[in-house]
Amino acid sequence: MLTTARGPVVAVLGGDATGRAAAIRRLVADGPAASAGAVTFLTHLCRVAARELPATGVGISLMAEKGVRGLCVASDDLGERLEELQFVLGEGPCIDAYATRRPVLCGDLAGQDPNRWPVYTPMVREAGIHAVFAFPLQIGAARLGTMDVLRDRAGPLRAGEIETALLIADISVDVLLAGQEDDSGDGSGLVGDVGNRAQLFQAQGMVMVQLGVPLHEALTRMRAYAYANDRRLADVARDVVDRALRFDSDTP
Template identity: 40%
Template sequence: MISDGMAEVLRSLRLGELRAPARACTRALGAAGVTLSLLVGPERSAEPLWSHPGLSGRFEELQFTLGEGPGPDAVRTGSPVVEPDLDRVRPARWPALLPAARELGVHGVCCFPLGIGAIRIGVLTVLCGGDRHLSRQQYADAVALSAVLTSTFLSGEPRGEVGGVQGFDPGVRQPSGLRRAVVHQATGMVSVQLGVTMEEALLRLRAHAWGSARSLGEVAEDVVARRLRFSDAFDDGSGPHSPDGGKG
């Protein structure tokens, strides 16, 4: 059974009365933050639709850049990934993400996939508080929220009932202009440059971003602006190069 707070959030969303769904969901869940992302593009990467607070957005960008973490795992397996205390996670599980998450001040993360069966459409990411705990009520509320979001996006209209709440408008629409469009464009360019699949091209971009301590978006912008080019001729370990000699 969902909590009264989550039931109220779903009612407000259904009536179109909620203008800050991420903030409201964060408060109802008693979480440190919430992000809702949909899978878009040929690489099926997670595109944030709403997020609160800023820490949630930064953590989502970190997962996107590294390509590892509870969010990608939840999408891949189709099952919730519940890790309220990241200090108890084996370092080998997410070797790049764990130390970076600690630097951000993220203590625990729980991710709930949006989808049915083999269909994956998105992921709901919940940041846990400093107590590094997720109660049964919080888990039930998060599962209910992800289930209703899944139903809404798959059907294209409000449907179903969770905890006595009949459907709702999630307060978001799939964006007409994706914030990460430049990453998708850069992935396609690198795919052509190297003659590799889109998946491999995205891995190359991520590796370069991580190795240069930059965000994936920044690297992608350089590729699209032709300030950075990936070439097999530079696969001897020197990596991509700047056609203009790095002068911009």
């Protein structure tokens, strides 16, 4: 298993691309198998990425069409909170990378257009993050989600670091697609975990009926409620489905 010490285990940023790829794949293999489930395996993948780039934190979000989050994991608690924050706010690098199907590379949050992510940027900088990079997880026309790289110092990723990030993104896609093919349908494994997004879809539909608004506005209202009450969007969705929370015209 990987240790928690900072610093790359191998010099993945040196040598040729084939050597770097082989080194990263060995590190990924030296951990839980994909059959352990999406949360366990992807968390391990995030930790490998955070150490080998290196980065302050790395997060992976799996999404459905229109950017609805299905699953969010990260290398640490801060990374997970900042990953979740983008879906509560509806803005941020992973939202843009998913929508445009292209990497979003912001080496200095202080120097970017303040209107790009007007709420996300100051909150992330306050948390000590000064550079963010998002890579879409996709193959062909299929979009699965994004991988975010967070750093507590400003500065661009070097060419080798971008190659490493793209390689880890590709490994994520390979494993997720294999999980779709191998899933037993019993709620375990990758697809079982990703299937938790169904609760968010169900909650969206319930809020749509409660408020008499379109589906996309129902999600906006849920995000606003989560933000106003400092809660995770997934927890709000669960409360709606469990009928512990009902939206009406007075709900923030």
